[in-house]
Amino acid sequence: MTAPVIRQFTGTIPDKGQSQTAFDTNVDAFLDWQALQFAPDLVAFGTFANDTAAALVAANLPSLTGRALDAVRVNAAADDVEFANVTAAGWALLNASGSAPMYAARAWVTFSGTGTPSIRAGGNVSSITDNGPGDYTVNFATAMQDHYYSAQVTIEDYPDSNRYFWQPVRITKTASSYRFKQLDGALGEGTDSETSNVAIFR
Numbered sequence: 001m002t003a004p005v006i007r008q009f010t011g012t013i014p015d016k017g018q019s020q021t022a023f024d025t026n027v028d029a030f031l032d033w034q035a036l037q038f039a040p041d042l043v044a045f046g047t048f049a050n051d052t053a054a055a056l057v058a059a060n061l062p063s064l065t066g067r068a069l070d071a072v073r074v075n076a077a078a079d080d081v082e083f084a085n086v087t088a089a090g091w092a093l094l095n096a097s098g099s100a101p102m103y104a105a106r107a108w109v110t111f112s113g114t115g116t117p118s119i120r121a122g123g124n125v126s127s128i129t130d131n132g133p134g135d136y137t138v139n140f141a142t143a144m145q146d147h148y149y150s151a152q153v154t155i156e157d158y159p160d161s162n163r164y165f166w167q168p169v170r171i172t173k174t175a176s177s178y179r180f181k182q183l184d185g186a187l188g189e190g191t192d193s194e195t196s197n198v199a200i201f202r
Contacts, residue, residue: 009033085142106149107140107200113155113182113192120195134182134190135171138198143176149202151178156195 011033014026060081070083109122117128117136129137153168171179178200184191 103201105199106144106202107138108198109138110195110197111136112194113196114194115192124200125198129177129179131179131181132190134184134192135179136181136196137172137177137179138200139177140175140200144200144202145175147173147175149173149200151180152197152199152201153180153182154197155182155193156197 009030011029012022012026014023014030016023018026067083070085072081073084074080075082105123107122107124109125109128110120111122111128112118112120113130113134113136117130119125119128124141125138126141127139129139131137151170151173155168167183168180169183171181173179178198180198181190182193182196183189
């Protein structure tokens with residue numbers, strides 16, 4: 001890739017000391033030269049600048065395919081760039097006020113726990129494993145870096161509206177999945193729920 005050469009005008013530069021006729025002739029000559037030479041050079045220079053920028057992006061950034069919602073950041077070693085996986089919901093949080101740092105959920109899911117578990121909506125959750133009444137494993141599509149994450153579990157209702165007391169109990173917690181059991185507080189046994197919600201923060 002070679003930068004275009006910007007040429008100098010080789011004619012007589014218009015000057016106030018010239019006669020009117022000579023001045024007009026030199027102005028016309030300069031304008032003709034500018035239209036034929038300088039303008040194409042500017043177009044070529046703009047193309048060169050765009051090509052150079054594209055080459056720098058291609059040489060220094062990972063592939064942009066499939067990363068429409070991702071953010072680019074400097075890596076921890078401060079010697080390269082990397083992508084931060086940000087969902088549409090994550091971008092929406094960026095308008096939060098205050099100076100405290102924000103930490104987006106790395107996985108979330110809302111699912112029906114009765115019968116065969118059915119995911120209604122979620123992010124970075126590949127499947128839900130049914131281990132028994134109220135006993136579920138949330139499997140992550142992309143594993144966490146470790147198991148030191150915070151899991152928030154809530155349920156919205158029971159199939160039996162007379163059951164009001166429940167508590168989620170963690171069974172196993174790994175980088176690739178989170179298993180918990182929803183216990184009926186009154187009966188002390190696992191109970192399926194119409195809607196379970198899990199959010200993972202790290």
